[in-house]
Amino acid sequence: xxxKAITPKEYIDALPEDRKAIVSAICKAIKSNxxxxxxxxxxxxxxxxxxxxxxxxxxxxxxxxLPLGFISVASQKNYVAIHHMGLYGSxxxxxxxxxxxxxxTPKKLDMGKACIRxxxxxxxxxxxxxxxxxxxxxxxxxxxxxxxxxxx
Numbered sequence: 123x124x125x126k127a128i129t130p131k132e133y134i135d136a137l138p139e140d141r142k143a144i145v146s147a148i149c150k151a152i153k154s155n156x157x158x159x160x161x162x163x164x165x166x167x168x169x170x171x172x173x174x175x176x177x178x179x180x181x182x183x184x185x186x187x188l189p190l191g192f193i194s195v196a197s198q199k200n201y202v203a204i205h206h207m208g209l210y211g212s213x214x215x216x217x218x219x220x221x222x223x224x225x226x227t228p229k230k231l232d233m234g235k236a237c238i239r240x241x242x243x244x245x246x247x248x249x250x251x252x253x254x255x256x257x258x259x260x261x262x263x264x265x266x267x268x269x270x271x272x273x274x
Contacts, residue, residue, distance in 0.1 A: 130162055130169045141197045144243035145169075148195050148204060151252045159260035160192060168196040168205070173260045183271060192263055193255070201232075201239040204251065208258045210236035211266040215257055219250075226250040 127133035134146055149169055153162055160171045165188070172189040175181055182188040194205040209216045223231045226247035232239040240246045258266070 125164070125167045127164055127167075130164060133164060133169050137197050140243070141202065144202055144240075144246055145195060145197055147248055148202070148246060148251060151248050152193055152195070152204075152255045155252045155255035156193075157256065157259040161189070163189070165189070165191055165194060168194040170194045173263065177260055178264055190264070190267060192258075192260075198239075201241045202243070202246070203240070204238045205236050206238065206254065207236050208263060208266065209233075209238075211263075211270050212258070218257075219254060222250055222253070223247070 125133050125136060127136055130149065134142055134149070137145055149162070152171060156171060159173065159177055161174045163170050163172055165172055170191055171193040172191050174189050178190045180186060180190075182190050192207055194203075196203045196205070209219055220231065226249060227245065229245050232241070
């Protein structure tokens with residue numbers, strides 16, 4: 123469900139009441155804990171945390187006009203999703219997250235390559251999301267991203 127919102131606030135304001143609080147809490151957890159240099163925007167119809175062209179002029183390799191994406195938050199039809207590209211690009215970070223998940227919730231981790239899905243608001247481990255947001259600086263994400271491009 124791609125949103126037509128122009129700003130993150132518009133995105134959240136347009137959500138159904140049952141989704142506003144949890145999407146806001148996730149965004150606050152991410153934004154408050156991301157290292158300096160990331161920007162919050164609407165990217166691909168979702169709330170995105172990106173490395174702006176001022177820090178990484180090359181942009182996203184598939185469409186260099188777009189900034190380099192890092193984390194996105196989306197309200198889908200049946201769940202809320204956090205797309206964290208660092209989990210896809212960094213095996214040590216993924217392994218850390220999977221181990222920490224067990225310490226924060228008894229719920230089974232519902233995850234694709236970079237997408238963490240939550241069917242219920244109460245299933246979101248906000249403290250873990252806060253900690254995850256601190257793990258990669260823009261510079262480190264650029265290194266991980268560029269290494270992945272070389273391998274492909």
